[in-house]
Amino acid sequence: MTQKTKIMLALKLAFKNLMGAGLRTWLNVSVLSFAFVIIIFYNGMIDGWNRQSRRDTQEWETGKGQFWHPEYDRYDAYTIKDAHAPMSEEIQAEVKKKNLAPVLITQATAFPQGRMQEVIIKGVDPEQTVLKLPTVTLVPSGDIDYAIIGKRMAESCKLNVGDRLLIRWRDKNGTFDAREIQIASIFKCDVPTVDKGQIYLSLDVLQKMMGMSNEVTMLVAGNGFINKDLKNWDFKDSAFLLADLDKIIQAKKAGGSIMEGLLLIIALIAIFDTQVLSIFRRQKEIGTYIALGMTRPQVVGIFTVEGGAHSILATLLGAVYGIPLFLLLGKVGISMKAAQMTDMAIAETIYPFYSLRLIIITIFLVVISATIVSYLPARKISKMKPTDALKGKLQ
Numbered sequence: 001m002t003q004k005t006k007i008m009l010a011l012k013l014a015f016k017n018l019m020g021a022g023l024r025t026w027l028n029v030s031v032l033s034f035a036f037v038i039i040i041f042y043n044g045m046i047d048g049w050n051r052q053s054r055r056d057t058q059e060w061e062t063g064k065g066q067f068w069h070p071e072y073d074r075y076d077a078y079t080i081k082d083a084h085a086p087m088s089e090e091i092q093a094e095v096k097k098k099n100l101a102p103v104l105i106t107q108a109t110a111f112p113q114g115r116m117q118e119v120i121i122k123g124v125d126p127e128q129t130v131l132k133l134p135t136v137t138l139v140p141s142g143d144i145d146y147a148i149i150g151k152r153m154a155e156s157c158k159l160n161v162g163d164r165l166l167i168r169w170r171d172k173n174g175t176f177d178a179r180e181i182q183i184a185s186i187f188k189c190d191v192p193t194v195d196k197g198q199i200y201l202s203l204d205v206l207q208k209m210m211g212m213s214n215e216v217t218m219l220v221a222g223n224g225f226i227n228k229d230l231k232n233w234d235f236k237d238s239a240f241l242l243a244d245l246d247k248i249i250q251a252k253k254a255g256g257s258i259m260e261g262l263l264l265i266i267a268l269i270a271i272f273d274t275q276v277l278s279i280f281r282r283q284k285e286i287g288t289y290i291a292l293g294m295t296r297p298q299v300v301g302i303f304t305v306e307g308g309a310h311s312i313l314a315t316l317l318g319a320v321y322g323i324p325l326f327l328l329l330g331k332v333g334i335s336m337k338a339a340q341m342t343d344m345a346i347a348e349t350i351y352p353f354y355s356l357r358l359i360i361i362t363i364f365l366v367v368i369s370a371t372i373v374s375y376l377p378a379r380k381i382s383k384m385k386p387t388d389a390l391k392g393k394l395q
Helices: 003-020 023-062 077-082 089-096 151-157 203-210 243-281 283-291 296-332 356-383 386-391
Strands: 066-068 100-111 117-124 146-150 164-170 176-187 198-202 218-221 234-236
Touching: 003 296, 023 243, 023 296, 023 356, 077 100, 089 100, 100 203, 117 164, 117 203, 146 151, 151 176, 198 203, 243 283, 243 296, 243 356, 283 296, 296 356
Parallel strands: 117 198, 146 176
Antiparallel strands: 066 218, 066 234, 100 117, 100 164, 100 218, 146 198, 164 176
């Protein structure tokens, strides 16, 4: 009997014994397939959230990168007062080409419905196309200064389109001033940092209010801008601007991996127990295999393949009910309305993203884990004496 024939025989015996186990096999396969589907589902949901959040944040806030005034720090409100500088001719030329969107930032106090609320006012060029903000409605009309706000801001201040809002600010000389602005439009945005506590005015209007002619706090780069070295401005790339989001995603994945690991361990323990019981009950069969000329490694291989085959069947079974489920979720999405109450950039509906890499890694993880767990009890076979195994004596 050739080596190839022995291998084929070992594989046939392994699958025959596996199918002969009946209900015990399918219980193990069902538990393992559930863990397999859950791993793909959770990671697909997180990856889908990550893709949507990064895309929304770039479209609404960060663009392809930002140029900050050296004094500006988004985590320190006290830096806003001195974080502004004039735009050079080079910058103004890029602004006209719609490659850069200038933004002037200042602190202010709003008085909605007679209440007082601290806000951030951002002056944005009404003609900019870098960000998704509906700034076209900010074009002044007569003596009216228009503003746009997000849905969250409108709900917290109980404001509607057409309402007037009194704001008070301090100009560059430290002098307080106040005026009424009119809400031109209310936009819906899934990025809280663009919405909550934010009021957007025309850049020209805010520069006049602050006494900062031609000055801005930051420049948001669009797709057409490739120069990352503007004199006197610090460039912040997407990796820096989206670092907080990346940390949240990593934390969610780490938390989910605990649940996934527990499910996988439960399935692997079931396979391990099954293999231990199988070796205990089939000692005479093991002795017969060895007496017929099979080497101990070949017999160990039979039992290892039997256990590892659980993962193959689990993958196939998981595909039977997992693929329709994933296709349905990819079409209708997963509602996340409750999560929108937090400060995380998350849409009302998340559409999971199941990459080929995720599926391959998950299959590899399940197959390798099941094979290793099956091999551990099968090692006992290598220490058995054929005569004792034929008599059914315990080792």
